[in-house]
Amino acid sequence: MPTFFERKQLVVPGDLIAEDDYIAGENTYAEGKRIYASRIGIVDYENKKVNVVALRAFYIPKVGDIVIGTVTEIGFNGWTVDVNSPYQAILRASDALSRPFRPQRDDLSQVLDVGDLIVAKITAYDRAHDPQLTVAEPGLGKITRGQIIKITPTKIPRVIGRKGSMISMIKQETGCQIILGLNGVILVTGKTLEDEQLAIMAINKIEEESHTSGLTDRITQMLKEMKEKRGAN
């Protein structure tokens, strides 16, 4: 049952990771009894399942995901939303209004206009159809304040941290509200612009160094230092 790469090692597409008893997990594929990497990333083993945590990937919608998107078009009975994915998402009017949609009376642009940011949930997606969204649930809807940053979607779990340790720490240190879209888009809302900048800096650093260890401590350290510097000014 040979393996050719250890946990936490960096692989590129085509690298043979394991043979025989293993099964192909994320960002890997099987050819006969061999498991190969299909993206650049870090090797991880879940018992006999070989995963590669991709260092760079794009978001493919999954039903139930919370995502943050931008309205790009207003259609006849809904909107087209850019969810940072190869696929454009559709938000139907009936999934945005809390009452039935009346085309003659309701002007969709009054509800959501081109350029508006929304937090939404994916309600449907398959290979043959573009993803469908809804905002008709608590916590979802138009975003009115805060800043948006985009990171590679595969790194969202790193921003969350083990049992939410990383994200809670950032929220605490910066006093910001942070909504993490699983599509790699993050909304940061703070009391001041500087607080928001702090949180954004922390998140960017996590994205760059996501493949290293001891990150939570380093980020905590960095935030404390930056706050001190600011306090001194």
Add this chain to the structure above:
Amino acid sequence: MAMITRVKQKEIAQLIEKGKRLDGRGLKDYREIKVEQGIIERAEGSARVLLGKTEVMVGVKIETGQPFADTPNEGVLTVNAELVPLASPTFEPGPPDENSIELARIVDRGIRESKAIDLEKLCIEHGKNVFVVFVDVYVLNHDGNLIDASAIAALSALLNTKMPNYEVEGGQAKIKPGYTPLPIKKRPITVTFAKIGEKLVVDPGLEEEQVMDARISMAIDDDTNICAIQKGGSGYFSPQQILEAAQTAKEKSEEIGKKLGWR
């Protein structure tokens, strides 16, 4: 031309595993080749080839013009190909697309690299005036393997080509009566393979081309040298398959050459 159904794909693949093809041919068998020359009197040379039902016509026109700077004493060869819309529902009218450009360049390479035409004999005045040989490949019916059919048609047309006689008078080339055959030194033959599953078949038919995952064409000259190769399609070959194809191409070119009277 309907899209190929999965059932047909399976049928083709299964037959090939057993060494047979849809039309009963063996994996290394060519369809019937028919060549007619001199059908277009207005062209200096012409030929029409039928490879199974694939039909290609080639016309050769000779003009005079300036040589290329780096070959001042050589004639110029230029090959163009048209995938004429009437040849297939998939051919659209318009400027040459990547398929017709690729076809022209493959045919060109076979002729040019084998040095089939003695280009030095086409020099009228060193550095100033040479014969320009225009080879126009016209695909009239697409039933697979346009490459081999076009290559045979192009060379047949060149073998049929006559250049006007001339003499140089006061720096000008003056046409004299009479003609001379275009000086042809070699008769290259191109052999195209399609890869279906893990097997290679020669001279793919239309449906075989629709299911193949890659093709490879090899031009072989009279001395069994390889003078041009082109892999096409979005699949791949193993090094083993490439070398086997080269060996088969050598054998088939001899066989076809004998049939055409070129070997």
Add this chain to the structure above:
Amino acid sequence: MSQKNMKLIDKKGVRLDGRKPDELRPIKIDVGILSNADGSAYIEQGKNKILAAVFGPKELHPKHMALPDRMVLRCRYHMAPFSVQERKSPAPSRREVELSKVIREALEPSIFLEYYPRTGIDVFIEVLQADGSTRCASITAASSALADAGIPMRDLVVACSTGKVDGTIVLDLMDTEDKMGEADVPLALMPNLNAITLLQMDGQLTLEEFEKAVNLALEGCKKIYTLQKEALKAKYVSFKEAEE
């Protein structure tokens, strides 16, 4: 001096640029150098300087170009007007059209096209300076850019040319050797699957010479593959080392 009589390789087997027959030109690959592209790579191989960028996957426009069951790969190989000795017109030449096609066909087998139906990926290759075997260097760069963009792939694709000059089979042809030599064989390989995705040839080779050329090209590809992998990992490895 008549160009036809120029010796491309001397009695000791040394080529015009000092290389041995089986020696590659110096190669440098940098990945992720264009901030707007989803993936990018820059390669220098001898005097070749080539940039490759990847955009996508994304919805295809016009929509009718999309395929219902897989991604579409579009590839554009283009040479800058100043890339060659005599200025080249910026309009696509027939050669560039053919190379765009064969390069696309060299990259397609490596990508899991069936994963993302109805989308497309654009690969743009710009040759900034050319010195022979540009299609090979372009493929190596383009494949690196695809991996950089996070496109799921079976394997990387790496490419290398061999040829015959003054009767000797040599590796990695530069422009003079390509123009004046007796044969040119560009080849692209998926190294882990040992699959040849691009193969062309022009010139004259016997069957034995051809076999030698193919084998030498495969060896050359494997050497370049090592550099390609290093370049892809460099973005992440250097930081890891600094942290340790």
